[in-house]
Amino acid sequence: MSTPTLHHTPSASTETVDERLIENRARSVGHLFRDRVAATPDSEAFRFAVGETWEGVTWSEVQQTAYRLAAGLIALGVGPEDRVAIASSTRYEWALADLAVMCSGGATTTIYPTTIAPDVAYILANSGSVVVFAEDDEQVTKLWERRVDLPGLARVITFDGASDGEWVLSLRQLEQMGAELLATNPGAVDERIDALTPDQLATIIYTSGTTGRPKGVRLDHNAWTYQAAATDAIGILSPSDLQYLWLPLAHVFGKFLLTLPLQCGFPTAIDGRIDKIVDNLAVVQPTFMGAAPRIFEKAYARITMMMKAEGGLKEKLFKWSVSVGRDVAAMRARGEEPTGMLATKIGLADKLVLHKVRERFGGRIRFFISGSAALNTDVAHWFDSIGLTILEGYGLTETSAASFVNRPGSNRIGTVGWALPGTEARIAEDGEVLLRGPGVMEGYHNKPEDTAEAKDADGWMHTGDIGELDANGYLKITDRKKDFFKTSGGKYVAPSLIESTFKGLCPYVSQFVVYGADHNFVTALVTLDADAIADWADGHGISGDYRTIVTSPQAREMVQMYVDTLNVNLNRWEQIKKFVVLDHDLTVEAGELTPSLKVRRKVVNEKYGDVLDALYTG
Numbered sequence: 070m071s072t073p074t075l076h077h078t079p080s081a082s083t084e085t086v087d088e089r090l091i092e093n094r095a096r097s098v099g100h101l102f103r104d105r106v107a108a109t110p111d112s113e114a115f116r117f118a119v120g121e122t123w124e125g126v127t128w129s130e131v132q133q134t135a136y137r138l139a140a141g142l143i144a145l146g147v148g149p150e151d152r153v154a155i156a157s158s159t160r161y162e163w164a165l166a167d168l169a170v171m172c173s174g175g176a177t178t179t180i181y182p183t184t185i186a187p188d189v190a191y192i193l194a195n196s197g198s199v200v201v202f203a204e205d206d207e208q209v210t211k212l213w214e215r216r217v218d219l220p221g222l223a224r225v226i227t228f229d230g231a232s233d234g235e236w237v238l239s240l241r242q243l244e245q246m247g248a249e250l251l252a253t254n255p256g257a258v259d260e261r262i263d264a265l266t267p268d269q270l271a272t273i274i275y276t277s278g279t280t281g282r283p284k285g286v287r288l289d290h291n292a293w294t295y296q297a298a299a300t301d302a303i304g305i306l307s308p309s310d311l312q313y314l315w316l317p318l319a320h321v322f323g324k325f326l327l328t329l330p331l332q333c334g335f336p337t338a339i340d341g342r343i344d345k346i347v348d349n350l351a352v353v354q355p356t357f358m359g360a361a362p363r364i365f366e367k368a369y370a371r372i373t374m375m376m377k378a379e380g381g382l383k384e385k386l387f388k389w390s391v392s393v394g395r396d397v398a399a400m401r402a403r404g405e406e407p408t409g410m411l412a413t414k415i416g417l418a419d420k421l422v423l424h425k426v427r428e429r430f431g432g433r434i435r436f437f438i439s440g441s442a443a444l445n446t447d448v449a450h451w452f453d454s455i456g457l458t459i460l461e462g463y464g465l466t467e468t469s470a471a472s473f474v475n476r477p478g479s480n481r482i483g484t485v486g487w488a489l490p491g492t493e494a495r496i497a498e499d500g501e502v503l504l505r506g507p508g509v510m511e512g513y514h515n516k517p518e519d520t521a522e523a524k525d526a527d528g529w530m531h532t533g534d535i536g537e538l539d540a541n542g543y544l545k546i547t548d549r550k551k552d553f554f555k556t557s558g559g560k561y562v563a564p565s566l567i568e569s570t571f572k573g574l575c576p577y578v579s580q581f582v583v584y585g586a587d588h589n590f591v592t593a594l595v596t597l598d599a600d601a602i603a604d605w606a607d608g609h610g611i612s613g614d615y616r617t618i619v620t621s622p623q624a625r626e627m628v629q630m631y632v633d634t635l636n637v638n639l640n641r642w643e644q645i646k647k648f649v650v651l652d653h654d655l656t657v658e659a660g661e662l663t664p665s666l667k668v669r670r671k672v673v674n675e676k677y678g679d680v681l682d683a684l685y686t687g
Contacts, residue, residue: 084476086490087302094298097265097290098171101297101331106132112308113336116353117161118345123338123352126161131168136258138169138240140247143257145200145224149174150270152196155319156180156189156211157204159341162228162240163318164327166202174261176270178285179319181664182208183657188283190215196273196285196514199223202240206230209237267291273514274321276466285514286321292469295507296325297332299489305460305477306357308334310435313355315341317664322440325470326359347429354431359438362445362569363666365459369448370576370601372426378608390418394454402480419456426455436460436477440470442667443546443565447573449482461485463546467523467530468492469508473544484543494538495529501550502536503529535563552670554586560642562591564670567635567643575631577601580655580662582673583645584681590646592684594677595628596654616652625650647684651677 095101110129117124147153153170155177157163170177178196180189182204189211193201199221203209209230212219216236225237232239250257271290275283300306312330314337316323330337338353346364376387393414397407407415427434436458439449444461452459462474463485472494475486488494492506509530512520524530535553536546548563555561564583571581571593579598585591597619605627606618618624628650636644655661660672674681 084303084479084487087304088490090298090302091295091491094294095332096267096294097262097269098271098293098328098331099174099262099265099290101294101328102132102135102168102171103259103262105331105334109308109334112334114330115161115164116336116338118340118349125336131165134244135165135168135172137244137247137251138165139172139258139261140250141243141245142169142173142175142200142247143261144246144250145243147173147175147200149261149264151175151200152178152198152273154178154180154193154196154198154201156182156184156201156208157228157318158182159315159318159323159339160204160228161339162202162204164337164339166226167318167324167327171271172258172262174265174269176272178273179275179324181317181319183664186211186214190218192275192283192285193219193222196275197221200226202226202228203230203237204228265290267294268511270511272324274319274324274466284516284519286466287511287514288469289511292508292510293325293328294332295491296469296471296489297328299491299508300329300471300474301332302490303476305436306333306335310335310356311353311433312337313346313350313353313358313431314339315343315346315349316359316361317341320441320664321464321466321470322359350431351429352431354433356433356435357438358434359440361441361666362439362443362448365437365439365444365448365452366572367598367601369451370598372429373451374576374601374604378604387422390422391451391454393418394423394456395450398450398453423455427457430457438462438474440464443569445569445573446483447570453480453482463534463544464508465504465530465532467510468504468506468532469510472504472506472508481543484539484545486544487542488544494544496536496538497531499550500535500537500547502532502534502544502546504532505529556585556591556642557587557589558642560640562643567639567645570638571631571635574634575628577605577627578631580668582668582670584674588685590685591643592681593632593645593648594673594681595648595650597624597628597650599654619650620652649677649680649684651680 095104106128111127113125114128114131115126153175155163155166167177178198180192200223201212203212203225209225209227212225226240226243227237228240232242268289268291270287271293272288273285275285312335314326318324318327338355340349376384397415400407434457439459439461449459458477458480460475460480462471464470464472471489472492473485473488492504492508495503497503505528533550534546535548535550536544538544548565552564553561562585567583568581572578577597580596582594583591599615602618609623611618611621611623632645632648657664661669663669
């Protein structure tokens with residue numbers, strides 16, 4: 070481990086923080102939930118899709134169901150800190166299951182629904198999970214396949230799958246068991262909540278380790294209640310907000326956004342279907358949404374390509390409006406408002422173009438929150454120009470998601486903003502970002518050596534990210550420490566920044582992976598977005614399936630043009646000298662992307678190493 074230097078995060082002098090919210094935070098997630106129900110029992114808590122319509126439930130209705138499910142878990146023998154896993158996509162039942170675990174005194178273990186059966190078995194065995202909530206028959210089948218490896222797994226509760234009445238129960242059957250327990254012991258769940266302590270285990274979230282085996286990050290109740298209270302304390306959200314939540318709840322960012330409404334009291338529309346995001350935004354009309362950068366990149370590419378396809382006056386008007394919007398956004402970032410001719414221009418631009426773009430996102434968005442990977446600054450500026458602010462934030466699974474975040478009135482594009490109150494940051498001598506605070510993990514489950522390597526004796530979490538803190542407390546992440554590589558010429562290359570820049574230049578790209586460790590020049594692996602490249606092909610008279618299009622000379626020439634543009638602003642040793650365009654995209658199912666759509670660099674480099682190495686021969 071490197072030795073920390075004394076570069077502390079400066080306080081954000083312009084920010085008003087309600088410290089009382091942090092000091093008086095709930096003792097546990099169970100307490101937080103119960104307090105929310107008591108404060109606003111008849112307010113809307115969740116909204117979820119049933120067919121083509123959306124239904125809402127109040128906090129008191131959520132409590133009734135969650136308590137019955139929690140009592141059902143107690144009836145099954147779930148005790149304090151016993152692990153209960155959830156293997157499901159993002160949906161209302163996920164939230165109910167998690168609340169039930171929290172209120173029963175158990176600890177939630179999260180599993181992505183795309184996880185293959187052997188890895189599911191490893192996570193369940195390593196965590197010691199005694200019950201699993203499984204979304205459907207597909208998830209249940211994985212458990213049947215590995216049941217012999219899971220002697221400690223007592224029951225499976227399925228949301229939509231078939232019940233056998235013995236090992237596999239339906240959600241309704243669990244709820245009925247809980248109702249019967251509460252009929253004889255009405256205080257069973259409240260007694261479990263009363264007994265919860267801040268340092269009690271609340272969640273184990275598994276994150277990929279360098280050896281390939283995932284590591285279970287242990288987060289206690291205090292981590293979650295701190296994150297919620299600290300976010301509430303900076304005053305960026307209120308009960309009048311409406312969240313749209315699609316992110317994987319097995320991911321720490323999604324889990325954080327599920328905990329936040331318990332503190333702030335706003336309702337959440339929940340639907341994990343990525344292909345429904347745009348349609349749902351128009352119907353739900355949320356005021357904020359968290360997302361991974363890929364969602365913003367795709368929206369930016371789609372809209373700009375649509376305008377380019379229109380051509381003529383429409384395209385010119387669109388470009389003019391965005392240009393005016395960018396000038397106004399720059400003024401507002403300085404705390405100024407447009408006057409005179411610029412005020413007239415932005416009024417016209419907004420009336421003719423910009424408000425129509427905002428309406429595609431529901432028309433009520435106050436801001437987006439971007440996390441889990443770096444957001445391209447050109448994409449961020451474009452959204453800002455049309456009146457859709459993206460607040461980039463930063464955190465790790467090991468820091469329970471939110472450590473830094475930009476603020477609506479002090480958003481600085483290209484940074485991840487200020488630290489949440491109560492979180493400390495330092496920059497080590499080698500540039501690594503170190504974090505300390507209530508949100509930092511207890512440690513890795515059953516991995517004391519890995520814990521000691523990541524978290525030092527003084528409580529500083531070594532993030533593995535390289536960053537810079539400016540005098541005003543804004544943090545800029547420049548790359549992952551382990552992703553840096555050295556060319557054979559001895560020059561260091563930061564691939565993430567190059568990759569993010571290219572995604573802002575090329576609207577047709579899906580993934581751009583920079584490669585070149587120990588080689589004499591840098592190369593890249595390129596994949597193209599299926600929808601974007603199909604539109605491009607139509608406009609260039611190219612027919613055929615995806616493979617035919619992306620392997621065509623015209624597609625390669627197009628990519629080369631954008632690579633040339635990229636190279637103009639790179640150091641000579643960073644420039645992409647050669648690249649290969651794959652005939653297929655990277656996918657979550659193939660293990661090449663995480664469920665939050667980040668590239669698994671080690672997997673990609675190993676899988677396509679021969680293809681990339683071939684660029685250095687001949």
